[in-house]
Amino acid sequence: MAQHSVGRTDALRLSASHAPSLHTVLLLRLTAGLVALLAAIVTFVGTSWDIQWHTLIGRDRTLIPPHIMMLTGVTIGGIAALTVIITETIWVRRYPHMAQQFTPFAGLFSGPLGAYIVGYAALNAAVAFPLDTYWHSLYGIDVTLWAPFHIMIISGMALMAFGAVYMLASAAHLAARLQAKKAERSAYLGMIGAFAASLSLFALLVSQGSSPNNSVPLGFASFSLYPILAVLLLGCLLGGAVYALPRKWVAT
Template sequence: MQTSPVAAAPGIATDALEPVPPSAQARREITHAGFWPSVLFAVAATSILIGIIWDISWHISIGRDTFWTPAHMAVYLGGLLGGFTGGWLALRYTFFPGPNARNESVSIFGVRAPLGAWVTMWGAVAMLTSAPFDDWWHNAYGLDVRIISPPHTVLGIGMIAISVGALLVGLAHQNRANDRTGNWLFTYIGAVFVTLGSVFSMELTFPNLQHAATFYEVCAAVFVLRLVTLGVAGRISWPTTRVATISVGIQCLATWILPLFHAQPKLAPIFNPVTHMVPPAFPVLIMVPAVGIDLLLQKTPLSDSPWKRVLLGCLLGTVFIATFIPVQWLFAEFLLTPHADNWFFAGDRYWGYQTRIDHLWTHKFFRLAKDMDGYDPLTPRAVGLTWLIASVSSWLGVVWGGWMKRVHR
């Protein structure tokens, strides 16, 4: 019997916890009805992702000249589209329920909607709330000196909520339809979800930090949970590898396309007079551990035993550090050489206009000199901590992915 993704709570109807198995005709109707909302949520999440990457490049290439930048509009368009689509689904399932409404939605205080739609609507409210807050922040304090600021934190929480909501809607469609289209749609939304994680950790993962311990610990926390979860929940072959490859491809497109557009700094001080949009650094090679994760998941059936899931998490954590650390370590060395200074790898081209360019330090790894602040070498103890983070993240991913395999609403 299918189980509901929510537990009984005040205001949630208990009939939402026990869906009725649909007939063959109802199954076809479910497949058709769930496709277009999933597509709209995928478009919303994609618009947010494009907007946030574009906005970061805008800040370090041009500076903030107005709130109404194209990048901001792309972000808030995604928020509005996700919020309106979730609202439309709530109206549809509450006032115009079809014969399968109970199987496709949960009820909160008498209002019915898919679980992902509820999460997305909450995220849209958070995003729209952050807009005037962000505008006031810039008028009061000027340009952001870091990606993370109070209004950006609220905005980021909203964006993550919309991506999670889109993922849940796509997941429910995949699990109900169980066809190639639904499987690929969920895989794509999962790739957007992974890419958003890489964007929010960008300040700790650019190439000059990729020999420091914190980089590998952050990657273990940000990527492993997402990749393992999607690998367990996906119904397509090699789901983790496909998600990671699409995610890296999206980031590569941003790295290659943004420098094609002219840009001129408009805020002082200008230490690096860029002439084109500054691209993000070349993405982290998460495809490598993704292959190892897929291979292990294929050979290890998912067990209901808590201890076996813990063991599987430890094995997945071991796979991550055994594949990711040596490959990324060597690749980072290449990225800091003149051989990577081209349009493809964008080596030494990801510095903004407020950076004082000096090849004596821009081509070096940071946090490795004992006489400087932030000393953070990759010691055996740091490798052990990375393994622990990766193992815990893998265990959580196995648990979350196992729950996701049962979501139908």
């Protein structure tokens, strides 16, 4: 029995010696977080271009250049999230002692919470595109951002940026543990950019609330939804920034 115990211990030590280091995990999460941020920026530029396209030209077909740009960003974000989840799931299955470094999901996958958010957001936006095309085939062309699948697409893109915040926060915490100052600084700068990208994308939806057509009638008067939505958006994102970024005056 003692020999079997020693054998298992030696095998565990051998397994641990071949396990990826925390530096490898840090590099993976930092890279994926920055790629997800890039994807969110691409989708924001594509969405802004799409609004101008529909204003000047109208909706002529599904795969117009702005839509292709938006889908490119969604695809990049989805691939980044999938890469992290698959890689870290493989690591946990090969080296069970690493499980404490990762967040399990459904008993099947392991990875950082941010990767799950980015993956869900990318899938959400990707699914919304064909549904939006089907919606237009049934009900015609609408010119508002508050159509059901427009909201689904833009909120998915904004959540992708928010997921990048979580992934970069995970990288920043690992970098702090490893005293990797450059990586920590890069992660925090990326988080600031991801917060800004998420705020910008959500702001596209919130700004629609300033339209008189989206005011709430009360019989004798009506009030705009914009101030309420703006306060909720800024409160949530700036509050999150204060919590996530250890810097003074970060919300300003």
